[in-house]
Amino acid sequence: MEERWSTEHVLSLAPDAAARKAAGELSSPAPWSRTGCGQGALWGLCQGGGSTPYRTVIEFTAPAYQCSCPSRKFPCKHALGLLLLWSGDRQAVPAAAEPPDWAGAWLAGRRQRAEPPAAPADPAAARRRADRRAAKVAAGAAELHLRLADRVRRGLADPGGAAGGGWPEVAARMVDAQAPGLASRARELDHLPADGQLAGYALLHLLAAAYERIGELPEPLARTVRARVGFTTDSAELLAGPTVRDHWLVLGSRDVLDDPLTTRRLWLRGAKTGRPALLLSYGRPGQAPELSLPTGWLLEAELAFQPGAQPLRAVLGPRHGSPTPAPGAPRAEPVAAALARYGEAVAADPWTESWPAVLREVRPVATASGWQLTDRQHALPLHDAPERALWRLAAVSGGRPVTVFGDCGHRGFTPVTVWDEQGRATGLTTGGAA
Structure with missing residues (x-):
């Protein structure tokens, strides 16, 4: 039997507020029949307006969803309603040895598609394509280098933009050069505040110059530069190499709208x-x-990390069992130690904007200049957090010291999860307590 998720975690899966509201109306046993749970999946029939009930099945691994309803939302209200029913009432969804045929066929298809893809048919052709792309990226980096130098000569306040065309046009040129990382950073230059523009120019100049001399860099740093420029390693290729197996604590999650x-x-x-x-x-x-x-849960799994001087981004590989609740708050560190750890990350990768940190015995404080987290020795300004997240953090703290996880960087600290004195986790950005 799968460990039951909390209501808040289920609602965090909803694509919008309307889906959350509609799911609540389907969270009772009344519209459901032939529900079951087993083999890492959950299924049931939901009676709608027609004569034929909707077939809903959920695989817990990703999770993944399938429903016969015509909704374009994903997950739909039926999948969310079934998850709410399952998480709230152990008797409403009995354990079952085998799923029904319609659910089993979909689950079998997913498992088949999850098998590793075959190796490329022509490795030599793949190498030629990689060489052509590397040459295009090198040309794009050289052009960007010249554009930045020209803009600095003109002066940052020059309304003529980047050599007269503006940074959006430069970003488009980097896209043509197959360097999406350079394109993204060039695009951001138009939106940086005045006091941050010089640093933005310097970091982009450093990245373009580093790629032009990538053959001279130590291999870990060269891998970092390639990743920052926009080269990625396919997930299947990563998982085919070394992986790290551990019991991974889920520290928190945050959704960011990056239209579309x-x-x-x-x-x-x-x-x-x-x-x-x-x-x-x-x-x-x-x-x-x-x-x-x-x-706040533990998951035994294998992760494969993207290569680099300071590997952080990873892909999830094989799981070993279901997630289980952690016994309490995670191990934490004082503010000074978190700042030192961020400094080490920047030393290894100069383009690091933040580093994950779990802060120990901190209190949120509202000041005239904004919110801060303090451990009585040092304070960090809170950055990029919605007002409701700040007040939720304050409510959980109640003036008492708490454990807080978030992103620690040069702009401040972005809170993501808080643990109260009893070790209970509350998500601050995607749906509340877990």
Whole structure:
């Protein structure tokens, strides 16, 4: 039997508020029949307006969903309602040895598609394509280098833009050069505040110059530069190499709207290795990102890390068992230690904007200049957190010291999860307590 998720975790999967509300109306046993749970899946029939009930099945691994309803939202209200029923009433969804045929066929198809793809038919052709792309990226980096130098000569306040064309045009040129990382950073230059523009120019100049001399860099740093420029390693290729198996604590998750996609950032930390990891998942309009793990739970799994001088981003590999609740708040550190750890990350990778940190015995404080977290020795300004998240943090604290997880960077600290004195986790950005 799968460990039951909390109501808040289920609702965090919803693509919008309307789906959450509709799911609540389907969370009682009345509209459901032939429900069951087993083999890592959940299924049931939901009676709608027609004569034929909707067939709903959920696989817990990703999780993944399938429903015969015509809704374009993903997950739909039926999948969410079934999850709410399952999480709230153990008797409403009995354990079953085998799923019905319609659910079993979909589950079998997913498992078949999850098998590793075959190796490329022509490795030599793949190498030629990689060489052509490397040459295009090198040309793009050289052009960007010249554009930046020209803009600095003109002066940052020059309304003529980047050599007269503006940074959006430069970003488009980098896209043509197959360097999406350079394109993204060039695009951001138009939106940086005045006091941050010089630093933005310097970091982009450093990245373009580093790629032009990538053959001279130590291999870990060269891998970091390639990743920052926009080269990625396929997930299947990563998982075919070395993986790190551990009991990973789910520290928290945060959804960010990056029109038209929703990006979910999900942070883990190894119980044995102490190693942090960041998983990314994306959702199209009307769909929640597929990857979802309960905050404050432990998952035994294998992760494969993207190569680099300071590996953080990872992909989730084989899981070994179901997630289980962690016994309490995670191991934490004082503010000074978190800042030192961020400094080490920047030393290894100069383009690091933040680093995950779990702060010990901190209190949220509202000041005239904004919110801060303090451990009585040092204070961090709170950055990029919605007002409701700040007040939720304050409510959980109640003026008492708490454990807080978030992103620590040069702009301040972005809170994601808080643990109260009893060790209960509350998500601050994607749906509350887990």
